[in-house]
Amino acid sequence: MPIDKVVGSFDEAVADVADGSLIHVGGFGGPAEYPSYLIAALARRGSKGLTITGNHSGFSEGQLTMMKQRMSGMMAYPDDYFSPGILVERGQVAKGILAFPVLPGAALKVPFEELLEKGEVELELIGQGSLAERIRAARAGIAAFYTPVGPGTVTQRDKEVRWFDGRPHLLERALKGDFSIIRAHKADRWGNLVYRGTARTFNATMAGGSRVTIAEVDEIVELGELDPECIITPAPYVQRVVVRPQEPVTDWRTPC
């Protein structure tokens, strides 16, 4: 039986995401990095009580529409761009482990901020570097590590502080997810992945950071077509691959 991790639809790819799952959501903040179709499929599935991790808590559906217009003077935002905010907005998220839970300014209130004010969502604030390293540690079988980042600040919380080389360090624990949903550029049917430019970001970091990693890709290529010197994520870290549609599906409610 040849190895074939390609699944036929986004709905199928997330069909076993149970309520209460811990989900690493790839992406960073721009319009090209999120696993938009997997996020949409999770919204359709409606799994509840999720813990999500990632950089940014994301925009509501309405805010996305506004962003697409507002940003058009800087660069074109694709119509099929969805961020984790649509999961937050729909009340599917119980907790966020995030670096940007709310925006810096007062201009825009993202769904996560609104729910946080109402006490309807829990926040574990963490810097991007410690989050990335905790997920990498999960992939790499490192139970915990000492980082110089955070002692004496909001991110210390109840973490152990220990001094190395004359500096205080925090003990950070590996953070293994139930699912990583990520976006990549190309995949083969074994699950080898390459990314595109700055869309690598948390996507490559989260690959292998969970029991199951699901990759949304622009293209599936023949086995052997990816340069073995340039494969960023090797096959074992990826359990499912789904290809993005040729024609953008612009309403997240549309099954695909």
Add this chain to the structure above:
Amino acid sequence: MPIDKVVGSFDEAVADVADGSLIHVGGFGGPAEYPSYLIAALARRGSKGLTITGNHSGFSEGQLTMMKQRMSGMMAYPDDYFSPGILVERGQVAKGILAFPVLPGAALKVPFEELLEKGEVELELIGQGSLAERIRAARAGIAAFYTPVGPGTVTQRDKEVRWFDGRPHLLERALKGDFSIIRAHKADRWGNLVYRGTARTFNATMAGGSRVTIAEVDEIVELGELDPECIITPAPYVQRVVVRPQEPVTDWRTPC
């Protein structure tokens, strides 16, 4: 002033390696992975009291000659292949942090084994994975980490044991070198590096694992020629680049 990390000779590249330095020596065990010319230059320089880290303690000059003949039925060994054994043989090494300090069988005694028996060299035995991760931790600013590998065995020594997820773990410390000497395939003058096949191994891991990383490369290409998606070691981790000679230099004593 443009960035240009290319230095003109191997001798120049290692001219400031002081006695007593901690040196991460790239390579694994085969003939294509070692920074042979940098090792030869270190032998010429004659720095003493070195601590070397790496997988294998390496062969003596005589053993290398024998290996090249013995292995010819399996694959051609290049005439300009030198391993860290020539440094050990010449008494330049005070300590090895190694996974293969001696060979498994009784057939061949490498220089490190002979000196170890005489009490003239110190050994810190470590598995490849913990060694690689300690060097990566140095590059990544992680002071220490807990690994499940080693409790209750020779590698535990006086390390702290702590339980996570029902398993004992060892606390391993970052291992930052004074110099990493590594082999890569191509470089640009900024110090961006790509490797070739299984010669990536400890070479890529050690890049950035020291205060100064020196890369021995097959070829220096124009800036922009390396695919930005495929650069394995980005420029900041590399301080010096030296290109291997077109014609192999087969005697390590020859200045180059």
Add this chain to the structure above:
Amino acid sequence: MSAPRFEDKPRLDDWAMAMRAAQELEEGGKVFNLGFGIPMLISSFVDREAEVLLHSENGVIGFGPVIEDPERADRYCINGGGQPVEKRPGVAFMSHEESFALIRGGWVDVTFLGALQVAANGDLANWKVPGKISGALGGGQDLAFCAKSVVCITTHQTKDGTPKIVNRLSLDITAPECVKRIISDIAVIDITPDGLVLREVLPGWTPDEVQQVTEPELSVTSDLVEMAL
């Protein structure tokens, strides 16, 4: 501390502060990180021919200026603020874990960050705006803790005139004792072991006037110069 507003005096805008900050850049392989906010503007003031190594925490090093023309913008090459930036020869992409290995490992020579408050000892507060339930920590905390040098770019006072350079932080700390230099809209101030040193003053301001809008005491040395762009 209440401070005069000096409403009639000149002040640099965000772009001008970024232009002054660009003078901190140098060629030769040092790594400069441009943080979220005003610092992102700096890349537009780098001479195209200059080989200045710019890093953005989302995983790109060796990039060029922000691309102003939406037709030329590539959404697969953005900076930490989501703006499209030029790929230039030598650019490399990396994952988030690798990007922060570079930061945490101390390979960033200078990071430029925004600030809400900077204390006399170099403590930085820049993640949580007063009144918000939480804030935007982003990658700034890793940068503030681990870069070899932190340069803050900030207005000298809040909109209501309150000094942002203070004896002790009243806002939530991002990182302790990290800021080495402050580039404000009216002055350049270094934080040294001997206290705050006024290095540059914007024309139209006197050192004494700068002191009136700065909570800790400033020392003025003979090499004080006018702030120039």
Add this chain to the structure above:
Amino acid sequence: MSAPRFEDKPRLDDWAMAMRAAQELEEGGKVFNLGFGIPMLISSFVDREAEVLLHSENGVIGFGPVIEDPERADRYCINGGGQPVEKRPGVAFMSHEESFALIRGGWVDVTFLGALQVAANGDLANWKVPGKISGALGGGQDLAFCAKSVVCITTHQTKDGTPKIVNRLSLDITAPECVKRIISDIAVIDITPDGLVLREVLPGWTPDEVQQVTEPELSVTSDLVEMAL
């Protein structure tokens, strides 16, 4: 324990043990690591059409058989023992830190390792030959501690007839309670929570004779079969 030598009885050689071990492989995406020594021979018994995912700790996954012809050998694609192996479509290279992230993270389903001794509880000794001042730990300890399953390939007795499967290790331990299956030159034995179970016996041997050269007690179940290649 002293044990009979059974010098006239058949035994598998290294290649035949590797051939038997190859039966443990399966398609479908599981990751198999081939350790230093006899396990490296296994890749030569994999059907070329079969999609078996082989990993070698020096940083290659998805490779094919050992290349026997020195003219075709590529020294930039070797296994953990330094032998040239085929690149096949789907192969990927990785650094040492990434290769051991894969191992330590539990992504290797089965690792095949050599053994000097295996204890009844699954303890493994394979790094230090008696009499040597030190040994060859290599990547074997990481594999023994972290792979989901450890299969040992070893002669059943040392050259002087001493059993290698013992009640308690007398040699230096590599990793505790890790071995799940032993493929020897005369038998296949599983280490289960209920003790050692004899699964296969080489034709020419009886279960009782295998017991005579094995220190811990073996249980024999009704599904015992002959070892077949």
